[in-house]
Amino acid sequence: MSTLPIAVIGAGPVGLAAAAHLAGRGLPFVVLEAGDRAAAAVREWGHVRLFSPWRYNIDTAAAKLLADAGWQRPDDDLLPTGAQLADDYLQPLADLPALRPHLRYGARVAAVTRAGLDRLRTAGRPDTPFLIRLTTGEDVLARAVIDASGTWYTPNVLGASGIPAHGEDSAEAYVGKALPDVLGRDRDRFAGRRVLVVGAGHSAANTLLSLAQLPGTPVTWAIRSGSPFRTYGGEADDALPARGALGSRLREHVESGAITLLTGFGVQRLTEVEDGVEVSDGRRSVVVDRIVSATGFRPDHRIVSELRLDLDPILGATRALAPLIDPNEHSCGTVPPHGVDELSQPEPGYYAIGVKSYGRAPTFLLATGYEQARSIVAALDGDWTAARDVRLDLPETGVCNSDPILSTDAGCCS
């Protein structure tokens, strides 16, 4: 068992950070990535500029491996786009000789279990290898599993009740996922159309500001809460100036009437009509040509349904982590340091890290994920002192400190 590799699911920023820490400690590992190159999910929102500068976006173990190979670190104060994060940091990291031989692209994990044991069987469980089945049918054995598969591919639905709105499935031709490249490759789908953006997070704000730049494109913005205050965020007081500026610009567009804001609007029904799709909250309705669903993401626990997980019933994070990240109490900057103790499950050796570890909480930051990766890898190496010495230096923000959220469609990162 101890000669088996540690399996990392996902070669996103946090999975690759885990790989860098594993390589740094000389532990055997394999990274299983569904995409055909590193950072497949990040590349889907490659046109979006991050709100946190490079200094918060680079893992320490990764930086060391890259520096040793002669990598030029980007300017700590600049804000990369998703594409730059992937091309200038994550792909060079994945291509290092210390990582590349252990990375498998096109390896989508279908299920994780214990070899020969279903969830019911207790005897010998901690000493039984994990069995990871890929969608190709291949089985991979591992001594531990670090699940950094993210949440990008399981977006929330439009329906305000957490299940699809009436008619949502049959109206799918009108509905697109969060963060379309409105000013780039998706321009023709939006220019000159009536567009509705649903959601109150960073993704919605980004899309709204891009749409506002398209001439002759009427834009409506629907949020469940009674006020857009949370989306506007800390504005000039935000410790991440890029995020603050985003909120200010959005407020100006709403106040000038360039964007029509519908507050207290929970989508209940979508109906195809003669000239588009009618979206209703039961009291009011709007007819549009395109809908952008920016309602956030949720973790997909189905691939690990044969493991013993004890999840917080609200967020879907571990029970120990949930109160530390609860968006009713916390936002990005107020999340306390956490690591192996908060991320452990009843299933020994399985850890979800990265944005997946936060479940439905929309407050994840890369810096948090990198510290999770460092702590988990140290624990898997038996270095409990390092594993428990968790530290975080997160930027505080006006959003985070001033006002707990009133509804779950608001947050800093989704």
Ligand SMILES: Cc1cc2nc3c(=O)[nH]c(=O)nc-3n(C[C@H](O)[C@H](O)[C@H](O)COP(=O)(O)OP(=O)(O)OC[C@H]3O[C@@H](n4cnc5c(N)ncnc54)[C@H](O)[C@@H]3O)c2cc1C
């Ligand atoms: C638009 C946007 C802007 C953001 N801006 C910031 C910011 O400025 N600062 C910040 O700190 N955070 C930001 N975040 C939040 C967060 O840091 C990112 O979402 C980040 O990509 C999370 O990293 P991850 O490695 O946990 O997951 P992901 O980046 O989603 O990576 C998961 C990887 O797992 C792979 N995968 C998925 N399922 C499987 C499977 N079954 N088998 C194998 N592989 C699989 C995917 O292909 C992907 O490569 C932002 C998020 C978004 C969406």
